[in-house]
Amino acid sequence: MTSTQTVLTGELRAVTRPHRFMARHASWIPVFAAVGILVAMVVGAQLYFGKFLTPRLVSSILLDNSYLLILAVGMTFVILTGGIDLSVGAVMSFTGMMGASLLRQGLPSSVVAPTMLATGALIGLGVGVLVQYFDVQPFIASLAGMFLARGLGFVVSLNSIKVTDRPILWLQGTRLQAGSGWYITPTGIIALLVVLVGAGLLAYTRFGRTVYAVGGNEQSARLMGLPVARTKLLAYVVSGTCAGLAGVIFTAYTGAAYPLNGIGTELDTIAAVVIGGTLLTGGSGFVVGSMIGVFVYGMIKTIINFLGVDQSWTRITIGALLLLFVVVQRLIVARSARRR
Amino acid sequence: MNAVMKHRLFWPVVVLLALILVNTLSRPSFVSITVQDGRLYGSLIDILRNSAPLMLVALGMTLVIATRGIDLSVGAVMAVSGAVALQIIQDSGDAANPSVLAVAIGAGLLAGLACGLWNGFLIAVLGIQPIIATLVLMLAGRGIALLITRGFITTINSDPYKFMAQGYVVGLPFAFYVSLAAIAIVAVIERRTALGVLTEAVGINPEASRLAGVRARGIIWGAYAASGLLAGFAGLLYSSNIMAADANAAGLYIELDAILAVVLGGTSLAGGTFSLAGTVVGVFTIQTLKSTITFLGVPPAVTPVFMAAVVVLVVLIQSSRFRRWVGRLGGRLSVRSAQPVERTEVAS
Numbered sequence: 001m002t003s004t005q006t007v008l009t010g011e012l013r014a015v016t017r018p019h020r021f022m023a024r025h026a027s028w029i030p031v032f033a034a035v036g037i038l039v040a041m042v043v044g045a046q047l048y049f050g051k052f053l054t055p056r057l058v059s060s061i062l063l064d065n066s067y068l069l070i071l072a073v074g075m076t077f078v079i080l081t082g083g084i085d086l087s088v089g090a091v092m093s094f095t096g097m098m099g100a101s102l103l104r105q106g107l108p109s110s111v112v113a114p115t116m117l118a119t120g121a122l123i124g125l126g127v128g129v130l131v132q133y134f135d136v137q138p139f140i141a142s143l144a145g146m147f148l149a150r151g152l153g154f155v156v157s158l159n160s161i162k163v164t165d166r167p168i169l170w171l172q173g174t175r176l177q178a179g180s181g182w183y184i185t186p187t188g189i190i191a192l193l194v195v196l197v198g199a200g201l202l203a204y205t206r207f208g209r210t211v212y213a214v215g216g217n218e219q220s221a222r223l224m225g226l227p228v229a230r231t232k233l234l235a236y237v238v239s240g241t242c243a244g245l246a247g248v249i250f251t252a253y254t255g256a257a258y259p260l261n262g263i264g265t266e267l268d269t270i271a272a273v274v275i276g277g278t279l280l281t282g283g284s285g286f287v288v289g290s291m292i293g294v295f296v297y298g299m300i301k302t303i304i305n306f307l308g309v310d311q312s313w314t315r316i317t318i319g320a321l322l323l324l325f326v327v328v329q330r331l332i333v334a335r336s337a338r339r340r
Numbered sequence: 341m342n343a344v345m346k347h348r349l350f351w352p353v354v355v356l357l358a359l360i361l362v363n364t365l366s367r368p369s370f371v372s373i374t375v376q377d378g379r380l381y382g383s384l385i386d387i388l389r390n391s392a393p394l395m396l397v398a399l400g401m402t403l404v405i406a407t408r409g410i411d412l413s414v415g416a417v418m419a420v421s422g423a424v425a426l427q428i429i430q431d432s433g434d435a436a437n438p439s440v441l442a443v444a445i446g447a448g449l450l451a452g453l454a455c456g457l458w459n460g461f462l463i464a465v466l467g468i469q470p471i472i473a474t475l476v477l478m479l480a481g482r483g484i485a486l487l488i489t490r491g492f493i494t495t496i497n498s499d500p501y502k503f504m505a506q507g508y509v510v511g512l513p514f515a516f517y518v519s520l521a522a523i524a525i526v527a528v529i530e531r532r533t534a535l536g537v538l539t540e541a542v543g544i545n546p547e548a549s550r551l552a553g554v555r556a557r558g559i560i561w562g563a564y565a566a567s568g569l570l571a572g573f574a575g576l577l578y579s580s581n582i583m584a585a586d587a588n589a590a591g592l593y594i595e596l597d598a599i600l601a602v603v604l605g606g607t608s609l610a611g612g613t614f615s616l617a618g619t620v621v622g623v624f625t626i627q628t629l630k631s632t633i634t635f636l637g638v639p640p641a642v643t644p645v646f647m648a649a650v651v652v653l654v655v656l657i658q659s660s661r662f663r664r665w666v667g668r669l670g671g672r673l674s675v676r677s678a679q680p681v682e683r684t685e686v687a688s
Contacts, residue, residue, distance in 0.1 A: 136655045137609050144651040151645030313485035319480030326468050
């Protein structure tokens with residue numbers, strides 16, 4: 001392979017450079033595509049509405065979707081290992097209910113918030129154990145987790161619980177202004193930090209590289225002596241912890257917890273991750289891509305709000321975009337398979 | 341006795357009978373069936389009647405799972421077909437006219453079939469993963485249904501349409517006959533022709549079966565089309581039961597119930613083998629479980645916890661590692677079962 005490349009003349013090399021770039025960064029192409037879609041949507045909306053892209057609007061997209069962003073980071077880990085986690089929406093709702101009820105009993109939020117994260121991690125661990133040690137399909141195992149969390153949420157209370165705890169509300173209520181309408185809330189900062197940590201974990205740690213290896217080919221990873229079981233388990237724990245954190249953020253966002261919160265959020269999360277270029281077969285994708293996916297999702301919602309048409313169009317558009325991206329991914333996979 | 345225990349329907353049937361027994365012990369009226377005006381009434385009859393939509397959906401799901409696929413969109417398809425049918429009836433302004441009803445039912449079924457064909461196209465022709473391909477329609481379907489009903493809950497008043505879910509024929513609910521007919525048709529097509537075997541072949545290895553001359557693409561496409569059509573009919577039954585097309589509530593979570601029913605019946609999610617009788621038992625088990633939960637006074641909202649427990653239990657029993665653990669435990673207790681029990685299962 002290398003010898004044929006060195007034989008190429010300089011002229012030819014110049015011609016094939018874009019191709020080589022494409023080949024080397026094949027897994028980034030879906031991310032670029034998502035960025036392209038995002039830019040196209042923003043430009044289109046700007047042209048259509050005249051005055052669309054304001055600092056306030058961009059800031060609000062991060063504010064409104066910070067919980068989704070956190071969920072998407074966790075989901076990216078699981079999908080990269082070749083699994084799927086349907087429980088995230090229900091876990092977010094349950095931890096929110098639990099946290100709100102603990103706060104109502106007078107516990108300080110410095111105790112409650114870590115408890116919520118730990119609960120999420122525990123449910124994630126349960127799902128992971130089912131998947132790894134009992135060979136249950138991730139779909140079914142996380143479905144059980146979803147049922148469990150959904151039901152437990154109803155056990156806590158059937159009604160909405162209002163949150164009056166100051167630190168929790170501070171997360172959402174504080175708007176750190178940055179001039180000319182730009183602002184960011186602590187929830188947004190937390191979400192961006194999660195993205196940063198997630199991206200760092202995947203790119204620079206042994207655990208992160210093993211996640212890619214397991215998703216690429218579990219058998220090979222095992223034969224290489226990589227700790228497959230521990231890694232897969234950890235991926236579900238990461239996703240569960242993220243769901244617990246999303247519970248904190250979502251409770252702050254709505255100022256209350258309601259057991260029917262987050263129905264269908266798992267689907268939105270998966271859609272955002274897939275739009276962000278992560279392959280559902282595992283082994284290829286980036287947390288940054290998932291972030292772009294969440295922004296695409298938020299932008300669609302905003303544009304549909306602007307258009308003033310029925311909100312049911314959001315789901316239809318997301319479905320259509322999902323389809324588009326899956327077909328694009330399919331073509332990329334088919335091409336790289338041919339190359340091999 | 342051993343042969344009976346080895347039968348793959350043994351455990352599903354035991355679970356169902358145990359549930360019925362528990363119900364009967366705690367409330368003897370559970371098994372009693374009363375006759376009024378030549379119609380049978382009772383909890384068991386209710387289970388037969390209410391299980392009809394789930395039965396249709398689960399039958400389709402069985403075929404899809406046999407090809408090693410999954411159909412998440414069935415609930416959304418139910419919403420679409422119900423919306424189409426009821427909107428036609430409402431717009432006609434003549435809810436009792438038989439030809440209007442025929443058109444509405446036909447259109448609802450066609451809508452379901454179209455959804456199934458779309459799923460099949462994505463999976464069999466474009467080669468997209470079943471989970472994600474059907475997720476597209478699961479997300480978009482309810483939106484489409486809302487567009488059809490123009491964002492409202494369409495309600496109608498039509499006695500003939502109501503008959504589908506609530507009527508009686510020769511003492512038994514009409515919906516039960518619908519389930520029976522669907523079971524019979526699917527069973528005859530799949531098990532009296534080679535189609536069932538070919539479906540299992542595709543589920544075990546699509547590529548190998550294609551090389552062996554099986555038209556894998558057509559069989560997979562057909563399975564999703566059948567699932568769509570059956571879900572379409574289930575949507576009509578659902579809308580007939582409440583006489584309304586509720587795009588958000590119709591068939592909500594039925595995909596999970598259906599998958600659970602199929603798994604309870606002993607069909608492996610890994611594809612390659614399926615048991616229609618098992619699915620039928622699984623559907624009745626789930627419906628009985630739901631009625632048990634209601635009877636025990638558990639708020640319906642907590643039902644998911646029970647469902648979670650059942651799912652975990654079922655998948656653990658299906659897991660070979662768990663069985664080995666239990667086998668080892670049993671081996672310590674009795675000498676007879678100390679020798680490893682080999683179960684020949686192609687799929688697991």
